Amino acid sequence: MEANPVGPAHGGALGTNLPRVLQLIHEHRRISRSEIGAITGLSRSAVGNLVNKACDLGLARIVEHRAPESVGRPSLEVEASEYIVAIAVHPEVDFLELKGVGFNGEIVASKRITLQEPLSIPEMVDAIVRQTQALTRRIEKLGPHYDVVGAGVVIPGQVDSATGTVIHAPHLGWFDVALRDILEARLDLPLYFGNDGALGCKAEIRFGAAEGASEVVYLHGSSGIGGGAYTRGRELNGRNGIVAEFGHIRVSSDNTRDYSGLPGTLEALVRREDLEQVLGLSKVSDEVLEDTLLGQRTTQSTELVRRQIDTLAVATANLINIFNPETVVLAGFLRSLYRFDQSLFLECLKKHAIPANLRSLNIFLDELGGNSVAIGAAELVFEHLMMNPDRVTAH
Structure with a gap:
């Protein structure tokens, strides 16, 4: 992950540069001191002092790293701590x-x-x-x-x-x-x-499926459907943090209402509880829901899932037309729909999205799974x- 360089250490360098070094350790999880110096422009001694401070705070530790088939002394790296x-x-x-x-x-x-x-x-x-x-x-x-x-x-x-x-x-x-x-x-x-x-979007763009991408749309299905969006590497926050309410996009003239009372929305027509009901499940994890959905393909469940896939694809196409992202991430129970019939999802997507916006588009499933929101x-x-x-x- 690229980082913006900071100026060379001087004066109160420990205090002013420590947050940047902590950010590098945190985002990379493990990084060499030479890499920290190259990214920040700090001297070797300044990096050493900052790394020692991070270790004193319990945020990092020094570990040995030996490359395969290497000889001589192992190099030292800085590893983020779990403490x-x-x-x-x-x-x-x-x-x-x-x-x-x-x-x-x-x-x-x-x-x-x-x-x-x-x-x-x-x-x-x-x-x-x-x-x-x-x-x-x-x-x-x-x-x-x-x-x-x-x-x-x-x-x-x-x-x-x-x-x-x-x-x-x-x-x-x-x-x-x-x-x-x-x-x-x-x-x-x-x-x-x-x-x-x-x-969930914040986690996936920093450490998961969308890491390294700057134009991202993230859709997350739980009890409702929400999401997040990044453009030019910056999170869209709206006026007061209320933004990316993608579940409330209207995709149909159907009068079925979502949890906020809006008719014909993505959230109204793509509901987790409908999937649980057709499978005879109740209050199960996303992992159990996905395993059951993929392993027990009845006529009734297949009809429901195909309708939900079509609706999800229409909403996703709308977002692609609006944001022109390089990466779309499907998370929560929405990943189950994609895995159920990827070809159908992509076919529906092509019917509703601007062709130019589909070029080089990546569609990924969340990598962090049930831990992304946490x-x-x-x-x-x-x-x-x-x-x-x-x-x-x-x-």
């Missing part, structure tokens, strides 16, 4: 999931609770607080170097990320909930908030941490 952890908190209508994500992207601990019925706001808040505290204790018991430094809260709906206010999460039945204020009163952790689709939520924590590394206690 500094962000907790991703993901409330949904039928589950509450928490994952501890290390600075190196590793999932160090997780907890998933299946909900038999939707929780009220006070009940969900109680569950979030209780489970976050429990997972924090569990992570910090892994060893003396482990430190939980914040939590990223995933919202399946519209959220003002600056204020932490959930504007509308229709599946949860939440309207104008000042969630940050509520949780900050009970959790002693820095808290950050983001939309589930946008967070990794994206953790990024909210790590982004702030890298800009303010003094918040980390030296190890």
Whole structure:
């Protein structure tokens, strides 16, 4: 991944250049000190001081690297550490999931609770607080170097990320909930908030299927359908973070309404629960849904999936016509539709997309799978941490 160079070290170089070096270590996961110097333009001694500081903070460690069939002393590389952890908190209508994500992207601990019925706001808040505290204790018991430094809260709906206010999460039945204020009163952790689709997109473009791409459209299917978009390498955020509500694109004159009450939309016609129902499943993971869908192709399920594929292709074509991306990523349960009949999806896409925009277009499935949203939520924590590394206690 390319990085913008910073000026040579001088004066307060340690403080001004440390965030950039931490970013390189975090994004590359493992990188040599010479590569850091080449990218940043920093001197060898300056890089050494910055790497030592990153190690002191528990964010990195020095490891030996020996190339195959090489002779002589192994080279030294800098590796991102799993010790500094962000907790991703993901409330949904039928589950509450928490994952501890290390600075190196590793999932160090997780907890998933299946909900038999939707929780009220006070009940969900109680569950979030209780489970976050429990997972924090569990992570910090892994060893003396482990430190939980914040939590990223995933919202399946519209959220003002600056204020932490959930504007509308229709599946949860939440309207104008000042969630940050509520949780900050009970959790002693820095808290950050983001939309589930946008967070999945953030993770896939940094570490997954869209890594290295600058023009990206990401579609994510869960209880609803959302997504994210990057243009010229920058995330589209809209006026207040509410953007890329791709599930609400109207694709049909059908009067079936989505969870926000809009008729004929992608989300109204491509529904996860319809797939579960036709397969006789209930509240299963995306992996189980996909395995069952691909392994049990009944006449009824095939008819439903083909309709959903056609609708998904129409919506995707609309986005291709608007954004002209180099990469489209399908995530969540949408990847199951693509895998069910890739040829049908591509055939439908060609009928509705501008031919010029299809040239050299890459269509990928998410690489991070069920961890993409959690990794994206953790990024909210790590982004702030890298800009303010003094918040980390030296190890």
